[in-house]
Amino acid sequence: MDFIGYTMFLCLVSIALCYDIDIDLDLDPDLLPRPLIVEFPDTRLKNITEELNMQCTSWRVAAEANNLGPWKTIPRECAEYMKEYMLGRSYKIDLETVSKEAEAYANSLELEEDGMDAWVFDIDETLLSNLPYYADHGFGLDFFDSAQFDRWILEGVAPVIKPSLKLYENVLRLGFKIILLTGRGENRRNVTITNLTNAGYVIGENDHEKSAIAFKSEKREEVIDEGFRILGNLGDQWSDLAGTSIASRSFKLSNPMYYIP
Amino acid sequence: MDFIGYTMFLCLVSIALCYDIDIDLDLDPDLLPRPLIVEFPDTRLKNITEELNMQCTSWRVAAEANNLGPWKTIPRECAEYMKEYMLGRSYKIDLETVSKEAEAYANSLELEEDGMDAWVFDIDETLLSNLPYYADHGFGLDFFDSAQFDRWILEGVAPVIKPSLKLYENVLRLGFKIILLTGRGENRRNVTITNLTNAGYVIGENDHEKSAIAFKSEKREEVIDEGFRILGNLGDQWSDLAGTSIASRSFKLSNPMYYIP
Numbered sequence: 001m002d003f004i005g006y007t008m009f010l011c012l013v014s015i016a017l018c019y020d021i022d023i024d025l026d027l028d029p030d031l032l033p034r035p036l037i038v039e040f041p042d043t044r045l046k047n048i049t050e051e052l053n054m055q056c057t058s059w060r061v062a063a064e065a066n067n068l069g070p071w072k073t074i075p076r077e078c079a080e081y082m083k084e085y086m087l088g089r090s091y092k093i094d095l096e097t098v099s100k101e102a103e104a105y106a107n108s109l110e111l112e113e114d115g116m117d118a119w120v121f122d123i124d125e126t127l128l129s130n131l132p133y134y135a136d137h138g139f140g141l142d143f144f145d146s147a148q149f150d151r152w153i154l155e156g157v158a159p160v161i162k163p164s165l166k167l168y169e170n171v172l173r174l175g176f177k178i179i180l181l182t183g184r185g186e187n188r189r190n191v192t193i194t195n196l197t198n199a200g201y202v203i204g205e206n207d208h209e210k211s212a213i214a215f216k217s218e219k220r221e222e223v224i225d226e227g228f229r230i231l232g233n234l235g236d237q238w239s240d241l242a243g244t245s246i247a248s249r250s251f252k253l254s255n256p257m258y259y260i261p
Numbered sequence: 262m263d264f265i266g267y268t269m270f271l272c273l274v275s276i277a278l279c280y281d282i283d284i285d286l287d288l289d290p291d292l293l294p295r296p297l298i299v300e301f302p303d304t305r306l307k308n309i310t311e312e313l314n315m316q317c318t319s320w321r322v323a324a325e326a327n328n329l330g331p332w333k334t335i336p337r338e339c340a341e342y343m344k345e346y347m348l349g350r351s352y353k354i355d356l357e358t359v360s361k362e363a364e365a366y367a368n369s370l371e372l373e374e375d376g377m378d379a380w381v382f383d384i385d386e387t388l389l390s391n392l393p394y395y396a397d398h399g400f401g402l403d404f405f406d407s408a409q410f411d412r413w414i415l416e417g418v419a420p421v422i423k424p425s426l427k428l429y430e431n432v433l434r435l436g437f438k439i440i441l442l443t444g445r446g447e448n449r450r451n452v453t454i455t456n457l458t459n460a461g462y463v464i465g466e467n468d469h470e471k472s473a474i475a476f477k478s479e480k481r482e483e484v485i486d487e488g489f490r491i492l493g494n495l496g497d498q499w500s501d502l503a504g505t506s507i508a509s510r511s512f513k514l515s516n517p518m519y520y521i522p
Contacts, residue, residue: 054351057318058358064326065513067364090315097330098321105330215416252326 043186058083061255066238071259074138074140082256086131094254099163100198102251104169109231118228119171120220120247122235123182123192127168128158128199140257153170153184156191162197164253168201169232178204181219181240183260193195272518295500310486317342321517329500332520335401344481347392355515360424363512370492379489380432381481381508383452383496384443386516388429389460414445417452419507421460425514428495429462438489439465442480444521461485478504479519 024124036067056078062068074082085091111117121127133152152158184192193203216239220230224245232242233247237260241250290513317339323329335343346352382388388476394413395401413419433439445453454464477500481491483508492499498521501512 005393048297051350055358057351061322061325061355062358062362065321065359066326067362067512069362069510088509089312090318091316093319094322095318097323098326101323101328103512184304249330254322 007170013166021026024180052077055080060085060254063256063259064252064254066242068259070126070261072143074256076141079138079141082141083135085256086134086139091254095161095163096249098253099167099234100251102232103167103170104165106174106176106252107251109174111175112229115175116181116228117176117178118183118223119176119231120179120223120230120233121164121168121181122237122240123184123196124158126234126235126240126253127164127180127201128195129161129162130158132157134257144258150188153188154168154191156198157196158195158199160201161253164234165200171232172202174199176231179228179230181216181235216240217245220247266367266401271367272350273314313338314342319514321346324516324517324520325513327503329520332521333404334400335517339403340399340402343402344396346401346517347395352515356422356424358386359512359514360428360495363493363510364428365433365461366510366512367428367435367437367493369435371492372436376436376438377489378437379440379484379491380437381440381442381491381494381496382429383498383501384441384445384457385419386421386422386497387501387514387517388462389421389456391419392418405519411449414449415452417456417459419456421458422463422514425495426461432493437492439476440484440489440491441497444479470518476500481508483504 027193044111044178057076059068059075059078060082063071072229106119109117124130130149130152133149137145137148168178182192196203216235220233221244223230230245231245231249233250235250235254238252239260241252305367317336320329320339320406321343324332330340361399367380370378389412391410394410398406430437443453457464481494482505484491491506491508494511495514496502496511497514497516499513500521502508502513
């Protein structure tokens with residue numbers, strides 16, 4: 001049995017023992033580790049791998065549909081799955097699917113001529129990717145470390161999320177007022193704008209950038225109180241999108257790595 | 262090339278020609294059907310199948326996360342994928358994942374002693390499954406036919422969704438008032454209650470069953486006006502869950518087959 005197979009097997013045994021999602025694998029008793037290393041047929045390994053993939057996909061979809069309560073880390077047994085998801089084509093496709101929907105929606109709107117039609121963007125995991133940081137932290141397997149994450153933010157090198165840049169350029173061209181709502185602190189404004197600019201985003205001098213450490217709903221309310229109509233909102237967290245003063249349509253980008261209440 | 266391979270190939274050619282999700286397959290020109298049947302290596306077929314699976318999963322997840330506008334049918338190229346999803350283990354796992362989350366939440370609550378803590382359930386694709394009907398209608402590939410669907414409803418044989426029954430029994434035992442909000446017409450009340458009872462649901466004589474043909478938000482408001490506190494809500498449509506007068510927590514069951522605005 002090769003290394004991956006063995007890792008997978010250990011991983012699956014650990015499911016039954018240590019994690020609270022219970023997974024119905026129908027493991028035969030003869031699969032239990034009576035000899036320290038158990039050989040089993042490839043088809044069995046394939047079935048177990050498929051089952052684990054389905055379970056981890058199910059968890060990821062539940063997170064996307066806002067079905068999970070606040071969670072601190074991804075399920076331990078989904079570590080390898082999440083790495084493959086984030087680095088592989090699936091995550092890219094998911095970003096593209098959602099941005100294309102948002103773009104079709106934006107294109108379908110007729111804007112008023114008063115310049116008060118607005119589109120809200122979140123920043124982290126929406127306009128900019130912190131994947132290089134999270135790749136060093138188990139893709140959501142490690143507990144969040146705000147001091148370490150802040151050091152990464154200060155480097156100002158978070159790469160662009162390309163489908164979001166395309167959407168951003170499109171809504172800018174259509175004449176939307178762009179409003180950035182971010183959980184980043186006010187004292188990270190300069191490095192953030194430099195990072196966004198280097199990543200390809202054209203940030204106008206008059207563009208709103210509102211810090212949203214408190215609650216995004218309240219920040220949206222302020223924007224609405226200023227007279228803006230929030231027609232669209234792109235974010236990776238439900239707290240970017242849901243609550244009160246919500247946009248006419250909201251678009252949730254995939255993010256299975258962390259949850260912000 | 263076997264039948265499935267050939268079907269898959271035809272299906273992929275159709276993507277480029279007829280559907281409005283554009284899928285980036287990087288098809289080589291030599292893959293185009295100059296000879297009527299093209300042989301290509303297994304690995305190529307495997308890659309194309311994987312790509313299609315990722316695209317269709319991405320569409321399904323976008324639907325679950327409420328990222329798609331109103332849609333009438335599933336993407337044509339996802340017909341085979343959706344059949345496999347609905348009949349295979351993935352759909353079952355997804356139902357279980359969400360119901361378990363809901364159950365953990367329900368168990369965590371301390372109910373008041375006035376009997377006014379309520380849990381709302383939708384019926385179709387939530388308590389009862391119309392999968393036998395949709396299996397005859399392409400799993401969402403055909404346009405919805407209300408007359409045909411009504412004939413199916415009148416048979417009263419929609420099977421139970423087991424994880425939902427488990428949740429239902431649990432919230433009943435915990436002392437929640439159960440409220441059924443359904444899009445079914447008032448004149449389908451008797452057949453619906455008989456169907457639910459035969460499927461294993463204990464429907465109390467005083468149980469609320471509210472028709473929700475108009476808007477579920479309004480029906481929830483009525484329930485709240487009667488003094489109930491809606492602590493939980495289980496449904497398969499965003500229109501079951503979102504809007505106004507929402508539950509403290511809502512749980513979205515998977516349904517990639519149809520969309521109700």
